[in-house]
Amino acid sequence: MTMEKAIAFAQNNRDRFLRDLQELLQIPSVSTFSEYTAETQRAAEWLLYRLLKLGFEARLLPMDGPQIVYAARMHPDPKTPVVLLYGHYDVQPAEPLEEWVTPPYSPTVRGENLYARGASDMKGPLMAYLAALESILATDSLPVSVKVLFEGEEEVGSPHLADALKKHRQLLSCDAVLNCDTLILSPELPTIVYGLRGLAYFELRVETAEHDLHSGLFGGAIPNAGQVLAELIAGMHDPQGRVTLPHFYDDVLPIEPDERAELARVPWTEKDFIAQATALGVIGEEGYTIVERIGARPTLEVNGLLCGFTGEGSKTVLPARAMAKLSMRLVPDQKPERVKEQLEEYLRQRAPAWVKWDVIDLAGSPAGIVRRDTPAMQAAIRALEAAFGVRPVFAREGGSVPVVSWIQDILGRESIMMGISLPDDNLHAPNEKLHLPTLWRGVEAYIRFFYELAK
Amino acid sequence: MTMEKAIAFAQNNRDRFLRDLQELLQIPSVSTFSEYTAETQRAAEWLLYRLLKLGFEARLLPMDGPQIVYAARMHPDPKTPVVLLYGHYDVQPAEPLEEWVTPPYSPTVRGENLYARGASDMKGPLMAYLAALESILATDSLPVSVKVLFEGEEEVGSPHLADALKKHRQLLSCDAVLNCDTLILSPELPTIVYGLRGLAYFELRVETAEHDLHSGLFGGAIPNAGQVLAELIAGMHDPQGRVTLPHFYDDVLPIEPDERAELARVPWTEKDFIAQATALGVIGEEGYTIVERIGARPTLEVNGLLCGFTGEGSKTVLPARAMAKLSMRLVPDQKPERVKEQLEEYLRQRAPAWVKWDVIDLAGSPAGIVRRDTPAMQAAIRALEAAFGVRPVFAREGGSVPVVSWIQDILGRESIMMGISLPDDNLHAPNEKLHLPTLWRGVEAYIRFFYELAK
Numbered sequence: 017m018t019m020e021k022a023i024a025f026a027q028n029n030r031d032r033f034l035r036d037l038q039e040l041l042q043i044p045s046v047s048t049f050s051e052y053t054a055e056t057q058r059a060a061e062w063l064l065y066r067l068l069k070l071g072f073e074a075r076l077l078p079m080d081g082p083q084i085v086y087a088a089r090m091h092p093d094p095k096t097p098v099v100l101l102y103g104h105y106d107v108q109p110a111e112p113l114e115e116w117v118t119p120p121y122s123p124t125v126r127g128e129n130l131y132a133r134g135a136s137d138m139k140g141p142l143m144a145y146l147a148a149l150e151s152i153l154a155t156d157s158l159p160v161s162v163k164v165l166f167e168g169e170e171e172v173g174s175p176h177l178a179d180a181l182k183k184h185r186q187l188l189s190c191d192a193v194l195n196c197d198t199l200i201l202s203p204e205l206p207t208i209v210y211g212l213r214g215l216a217y218f219e220l221r222v223e224t225a226e227h228d229l230h231s232g233l234f235g236g237a238i239p240n241a242g243q244v245l246a247e248l249i250a251g252m253h254d255p256q257g258r259v260t261l262p263h264f265y266d267d268v269l270p271i272e273p274d275e276r277a278e279l280a281r282v283p284w285t286e287k288d289f290i291a292q293a294t295a296l297g298v299i300g301e302e303g304y305t306i307v308e309r310i311g312a313r314p315t316l317e318v319n320g321l322l323c324g325f326t327g328e329g330s331k332t333v334l335p336a337r338a339m340a341k342l343s344m345r346l347v348p349d350q351k352p353e354r355v356k357e358q359l360e361e362y363l364r365q366r367a368p369a370w371v372k373w374d375v376i377d378l379a380g381s382p383a384g385i386v387r388r389d390t391p392a393m394q395a396a397i398r399a400l401e402a403a404f405g406v407r408p409v410f411a412r413e414g415g416s417v418p419v420v421s422w423i424q425d426i427l428g429r430e431s432i433m434m435g436i437s438l439p440d441d442n443l444h445a446p447n448e449k450l451h452l453p454t455l456w457r458g459v460e461a462y463i464r465f466f467y468e469l470a471k
Numbered sequence: 472m473t474m475e476k477a478i479a480f481a482q483n484n485r486d487r488f489l490r491d492l493q494e495l496l497q498i499p500s501v502s503t504f505s506e507y508t509a510e511t512q513r514a515a516e517w518l519l520y521r522l523l524k525l526g527f528e529a530r531l532l533p534m535d536g537p538q539i540v541y542a543a544r545m546h547p548d549p550k551t552p553v554v555l556l557y558g559h560y561d562v563q564p565a566e567p568l569e570e571w572v573t574p575p576y577s578p579t580v581r582g583e584n585l586y587a588r589g590a591s592d593m594k595g596p597l598m599a600y601l602a603a604l605e606s607i608l609a610t611d612s613l614p615v616s617v618k619v620l621f622e623g624e625e626e627v628g629s630p631h632l633a634d635a636l637k638k639h640r641q642l643l644s645c646d647a648v649l650n651c652d653t654l655i656l657s658p659e660l661p662t663i664v665y666g667l668r669g670l671a672y673f674e675l676r677v678e679t680a681e682h683d684l685h686s687g688l689f690g691g692a693i694p695n696a697g698q699v700l701a702e703l704i705a706g707m708h709d710p711q712g713r714v715t716l717p718h719f720y721d722d723v724l725p726i727e728p729d730e731r732a733e734l735a736r737v738p739w740t741e742k743d744f745i746a747q748a749t750a751l752g753v754i755g756e757e758g759y760t761i762v763e764r765i766g767a768r769p770t771l772e773v774n775g776l777l778c779g780f781t782g783e784g785s786k787t788v789l790p791a792r793a794m795a796k797l798s799m800r801l802v803p804d805q806k807p808e809r810v811k812e813q814l815e816e817y818l819r820q821r822a823p824a825w826v827k828w829d830v831i832d833l834a835g836s837p838a839g840i841v842r843r844d845t846p847a848m849q850a851a852i853r854a855l856e857a858a859f860g861v862r863p864v865f866a867r868e869g870g871s872v873p874v875v876s877w878i879q880d881i882l883g884r885e886s887i888m889m890g891i892s893l894p895d896d897n898l899h900a901p902n903e904k905l906h907l908p909t910l911w912r913g914v915e916a917y918i919r920f921f922y923e924l925a926k
Contacts, residue, residue: 048784224750232869233870310691310692318697324774414690439688446683
């Protein structure tokens with residue numbers, strides 16, 4: 017009965033929750049660029065203030081990077097389960113700005129969606145946590161103890177988080193973890209993600225001369241940094257779509273037959289997937305379905321290229337330097353450190369003697385998989401089924417949420433991942449959006465999860 | 472005797488000529504960027520004023536692009552030969568600025584060299600023309616009729632010059648053309664360039680989706696614009712260093728045995744060439760010497776690459792678009808229009824169906840070759856031998872001077888190319904310089920050329 021009251025409160029307060037979310041989305045908390053440091057801090061303080069208003073003990077944990085918003089509201093009965101809510105308040109850069117229909121930090125509702133940088137990844141989910149907590153607290157007391165860990169550097173690979181988890185292990189101790197930084201496959205299909213890819217992100221720099229040269233006077237006889245970078249990148253895949261870094265697949269766990277069957281239940285058609293991506297076709301590793309390629313197989317991607325003259329018009333320069341941002345999505349049991357060695361070994365084998373190269377680490381996290389049979393997982397299944405009217409599917413997701421592995425290793429707890437971000441939400445891209453009906457169902461599911469967990 | 476007086480005058484006025492050159496070099500007349508239009512105009516006016524002071528009839532020819540500085544000082548005897556001096560007052564962009572030891576538009580003498588953008592290409596040579604003319608006029612009258620054509624858009628491929636030559640064919644009629652926008656192989660080795668490569672410059676754009684995507688959610692199954700661009704570029708050369716565009720070599724005139732012998736006289740060692748380029752090795756087409764690769768064989772170069780995220784840090788984007796600036800250096804009888812067809816044919820054959828591509832023309836000019844046995848060429852040989860004490864070598868140069876072909880086609884005159892730019896002058900690169908002893912020998916050679924031509 018009390019749970020139903022909380023759900024009704026949430027329904028009746030949607031307009032206000034939406035306004036609150038729009039306020040948070042106006043803060044450009046871009047962790048990638050140092051000039052946004054003050055804005056990132058402002059987002060942390062906004063959340064801190066909200067949690068204090070909800071009666072949580074809350075504070076910012078001192079960090080080398082953006083601060084962690086920590087909060088707790090403990091149940092009087094110490095035997096009540098403790099759930100830790102994980103989230104991040106930083107967002108990806110909004111560039112290229114000219115591709116946004118409405119400005120990235122002017123949240124705008126069009127149809128059933130709210131458009132803004134961070135709407136889906138993941139200020140919307142943060143707001144769903146807060147709305148669920150407020151709805152319960154307005155009508156009841158919390159049925160479980162709740163702790164909050166909202167970080168501000170997820171989009172740059174959470175470089176300081178593992179140390180913070182170690183340092184505050186006691187403070188963050190819990191029985192279950194809820195992490196909604198994952199996808200829901202469709203508005204009608206509640207989704208529990210049980211596997212996440214890891215990430216190894218590098219900058220590869222090549223240099224062929226001390227400075228740029230005249231392409232007429234030296235072209236055809238002196239190496240071209242852009243050309244050699246293109247050749248090195250082209251060689252990183254074979255015609256079967258496999259990554260050619262030496263030993264790249266040595267640590268990759270094969271997909272078991274029962275898992276292939278489970279993944280085959282994910283209702284993606286190639287046509288829908290291409291349409292979602294606004295692309296013209298699919299590529300990938302031979303012998304695997306799209307769902308397997310995205311969730312259960314490793315990849316190597318070019319994230320950026322920069323070389324020579326890129327301005328308006330023409331400049332007949334023979335470039336001396338070229339740079340690529342390269343990242344690999346990892347699956348169990350690959351490790352970022354090993355992948356770096358594999359990339360360096362590839363370069364030792366393939367780069368000509370007349371090229372200097374350097375590999376710079378930018379971010380890294382291992383892949384993660386969680387069990388599907390824990391009590392917290394059962395509570396999540398029941399909550400989702402009740403809120404959506406459909407039994408959830410289990411999926412492996414292509415993205416990386418390094419905190420899942422770290423929490424598992426450091427706090428000893430597996431994360432329940434039931435996000436509200438749709439595959440076509442334009443995450444990390446222009447015109448990021450949040451599907452509002454899914455947000456509201458998410459709020460209900462999270463309310464139900466707290467109650468189910470207490471049973 | 473009068474010629475000796477002019478040469479003495481030039482020697483006695485070097486300091487002033489140098490100061491004048493430094494004044495001209497302070498004007499950032501970058502034709503590539505529209506924001507420098509006013510500066511480019513200022514350089515034209517500076518030259519106009521100098522020519523008027525030398526008693527020339529001078530004016531700016533109205534143009535769609537930067538204006539041509541035209542001037543003439545005709546000999547009283549209409550049978551006297553008319554020599555047309557060609558030059559350009561625009562310069563390449565100076566970027567990357569941080570690599571300059573002293574700022575590009577603050578001309579600075581260090582040792583025997585003057586450092587500034589345009590010092591060698593080609594405000595130094597322009598000043599050599601002016602110094603030669605002034606030295607003769609201060610001590611004698613001009614032994615030949617002299618016309619001047621200084622253009623302001625050479626560094627962007629002279630898009631309006633051919634039309635201007637057609638329109639002003641009568642005004643520019645002449646018996647010989649002097650064009651010093653070419654190399655001298657060493658300060659001790661006067662050089663006459665008789666062959667120049669042409670240029671075909673394109674921007675290649677590829678697109679694989681409507682917008683950038685999340686590399687975790689789509690990577691491994693949706694095409695990556697950076698990856699496909701790298702693969703397309705890598706495929707443009709075969710392992711023997713030959714360009715793979717279909718029919719690329721069909722129009723290439725082979726190098727004749729006597730020409731190979733002449734080119735073999737050019738005293739470049741691989742080691743010196745590598746050192747000049749500040750590189751670590753050489754590459755190129757199998758079966759040809761470095762001198763042949765640079766002067767007599769066509770090439771394909773990457774001039775720039777831009778794709779995805781290139782800022783500080785990491786962004787896990789799957790780029791939807793990528794761009795390459797690509798240019799081909801052409802040799803007789805290749806034509807830029809044909810090369811564009813060949814590039815498009817390559818893309819039709821090689822680009823996957825899921826990539827949209829577009830080729831944008833940025834600049835183009837055919838290659839050129841001139842005869843070595845004309846009277847004007849004989850005058851140039853005598854002038855250089857007297858000024859340097861060494862018989863000049865004949866060379867084919869890798870750069871493109873489209874005006875040479877156009878003057879040949881439209882005005883019916885072959886150009887005498889005896890420049891004073893050394894191979895290590897950092898043309899089109901940071902720390903461009905001019906070797907001052909070579910400048911002064913050039914001034915003497917040009918004075919002598921006018922007198923030799925009158926004989």
